[in-house]
Amino acid sequence: MKKILIIALSVFALSVQADSFKSAIKAAETGYKANLAVNMAWRDTGKMIKQAKKLYAAGKTDAAMALAHKAHTQTVNATKQTALAKNAGPLF
Amino acid sequence: MKKLITAAVGLSFLVGVASADVASDQKAFINHFKTILPKVEFAEFSNGVYAVDEGSREQFEEILDGIPPYEGAVEKGGKEYLKFGLNKCASLADPAAARIKHPYFDEASQQVVTLESAIKKCYAKQTGKKLGSKKGKIARISAWISDQAVGKKINVIVKSAGAKAAYAKGKATFYAKRGQFNMSCADCHVYNAGKKARADILSPALGHTTHVPMYRAKWAGLGTLHRRYGGCYKNMRAKPLKAQTEAYRNLEFFHQAMSNGLEITDARYRK
Numbered sequence: 436m437k438k439i440l441i442i443a444l445s446v447f448a449l450s451v452q453a454d455s456f457k458s459a460i461k462a463a464e465t466g467y468k469a470n471l472a473v474n475m476a477w478r479d480t481g482k483m484i485k486q487a488k489k490l491y492a493a494g495k496t497d498a499a500m501a502l503a504h505k506a507h508t509q510t511v512n513a514t515k516q517t518a519l520a521k522n523a524g525p526l527f
Numbered sequence: 528m529k530k531l532i533t534a535a536v537g538l539s540f541l542v543g544v545a546s547a548d549v550a551s552d553q554k555a556f557i558n559h560f561k562t563i564l565p566k567v568e569f570a571e572f573s574n575g576v577y578a579v580d581e582g583s584r585e586q587f588e589e590i591l592d593g594i595p596p597y598e599g600a601v602e603k604g605g606k607e608y609l610k611f612g613l614n615k616c617a618s619l620a621d622p623a624a625a626r627i628k629h630p631y632f633d634e635a636s637q638q639v640v641t642l643e644s645a646i647k648k649c650y651a652k653q654t655g656k657k658l659g660s661k662k663g664k665i666a667r668i669s670a671w672i673s674d675q676a677v678g679k680k681i682n683v684i685v686k687s688a689g690a691k692a693a694y695a696k697g698k699a700t701f702y703a704k705r706g707q708f709n710m711s712c713a714d715c716h717v718y719n720a721g722k723k724a725r726a727d728i729l730s731p732a733l734g735h736t737t738h739v740p741m742y743r744a745k746w747a748g749l750g751t752l753h754r755r756y757g758g759c760y761k762n763m764r765a766k767p768l769k770a771q772t773e774a775y776r777n778l779e780f781f782h783q784a785m786s787n788g789l790e791i792t793d794a795r796y797r798k
């Protein structure tokens with residue numbers, strides 16, 4: 436019983452991790468796609484997303500999560516720039 | 528600092544939505560450079576960074592006095608112009624006129640047509656093949672065509688509503704902050720022109736398009752204006768767009784218009 440519980444718990448933990456990585460990387464990918472569509476993507480976001488997936492596949496979940504979050508933050512900042520970009524003009 | 532940024536953003540918003548009038552935009556643009564670089568004559572801006580960097584000016588002149596490293600490539604471009612039948616396209620039949628006419632706003636397609644996009648179109652028509660957009664053949668041919676217009680003045684015309692919309696988009700692209708460094712083209716080439724950024728002195732955007740395609744020692748070859756756009760995007764840690772995409776053509780439309788009245792030159796060398 437105890438063994439089963441432990442197995443069940445660790446399977447549960449793994450699937451939680453998988454879920455949160457999936458949602459983190461999805462957020463990054465969605466943001467990146469939107470940035471690309473308006474020509475405001477940052478240089479390294481795409482590479483970071485790829486690298487995060489590789490890390491995740493290699494079982495380095497913490498590093499993968501951190502990178503996915505970083506990539507997502509880049510897309511959030513690029514979206515903020517996009518809002519200002521439309522009306523950009525000289526300061527003189 | 529935060530207040531300053533907010534004020535700056537607010538100000539740029541107000542100015543940015545003002546009308547897309549080339550003449551008044553350019554007047555303010557030129558005035559700015561007169562203010563920050565009072566010793567540089569208007570015509571001198573065609574020399575890029577060498578108009579403001581006395582230290583490297585001598586080297587620049589020596590290179591021009593000798594046989595510039597791109598001379599052979601430009602000659603080859605002239606042969607290629609004939610070899611591929613580019614003289615048979617109406618858009619390029621008179622090369623000097625072609626350099627002056629582009630970029631222009633085409634009413635039929637509602638798009639900015641750059642010299643390189645015209646070369647690509649003609650090349651495809653004559654040979655059935657695709658031509659690149661950044662270096663090699665297209666840069667050689669474009670440089671040779673531009674050589675035929677040396678001494679003539681840049682004269683970008685922005686008249687129709689469509690043209691004004693394209694120009695306004697290009698202008699916004701030029702002044703918008705982008706990429707991880709949150710910088711705009713203007714942050715380097717307008718507000719800080721003549722100042723040092725790491726090992727480089729920043730060239731003024733006024734005159735940026737008089738010598739295109741340019742030769743760069745770093746490239747060890749010629750490159751188109753859009754190749755350079757890509758490089759500066761990367762430096763800003765923004766993802767470069769493809770050369771000759773609509774956004775870069777609009778940017779060029781604005782960028783070249785700001786140099787209206789400056790002479791086209793064959794002094795293509797830059798470090």
